[in-house]
Amino acid sequence: MSDPVRLECRWTTELSPKPPFNFDATLHKPDHFPSTDNVWEPGVRWQTMLWQGEPLGVKFEERGTVDEPLVALTVWSRKELSQPFRENLLTEIEYRYNFQLDLAEFYRLFKADPQLGPVITRWRGMKPLNHNSLYEYLIIAIVLQNAAIRRSVNMMQALFEGYGTLLGYDAVDCTQSKELYCFWEPRIIDRATEEELRALKIGYRAKSIKRVTEAFVWGEVDEFELRGKSKEEQREALLALYGIGPASVWYILFDVFHHLDTMDHISPWEQKIYSKLFFGRDPDDPVGVDELLKTFERFGQYEMLAVHYIWEDLFWRRKHEPVAWLEKLIRL
């Protein structure tokens, strides 16, 4: 591992999420595979970020409560950040992190739901969010495809080591600092050949990564323009990317573009888990996909948010004690 780029300049501000706000359940999603661009511990999340070409080290710290939330945001950078840069960085963080999402109606509609009600009580203030740019999320979606967790972790790490930038920031004394990888600019991987990428043991995904990267370098995809388009226009634009299909688009419409109603895809392993969660069914004899989708319809415009709550609830439970039937389905 080469020496990290040391980020010496520091800027601190505060964010005020709309209450209720559960810091840990929002900033950490235990179902996500671990990657070396972030670290979480209760009340704190470190996260690297590439914004307008500038590698940043970000730190979120809990400073309030669920009902009176406050988050301290500290940003480390190579050089002093200008006022306009800070302002639109904050705008971007507000968008990605979705701190202003209003959960009141969702809770009002479903607090009495026999299945969702208790989960809402347990995780009041949990919001869905996304730390990455659309480009970065597409890369993550590609390394998720057709691979178990450990393989995805290895592929992501190989990509970071090959094309990312190691950053060092938030030293607690002169020697210790967080060392985390930051994503690369699309043009960096655009210069690499498919063979170079294949050497990272990412297999046929090398072609998808090349093609998706090209689309960004050539300006065929504009994340900010897409944010203003309809869900169906977004879906169409994403599906047009080589290597991006319905499973990846489903993740992206919820996580990146914040559509709370988009529960339209169930892969085989997820089908088994939903069957157990919603029907108490043996995972080896799962309920059909169509029937599962039908039961989610009762959550209406909050279909995906409801599934997110129930899914995260399960994975938080697993973090504290092994869930026997689940361990077999999540292969490491």
Add this chain to the structure above:
DNA sequence: CATCAGGGCCCTG
């Protein structure tokens, strides 16, 4: 040892 199925997607017929 060999074979196989995956936290999909593309391409073909």
Add this chain to the structure above:
DNA sequence: CAGGGCCCTGAT
């Protein structure tokens, strides 16, 4: 629209 192939890896 169904089905084969694809990189690699751990499981059998």
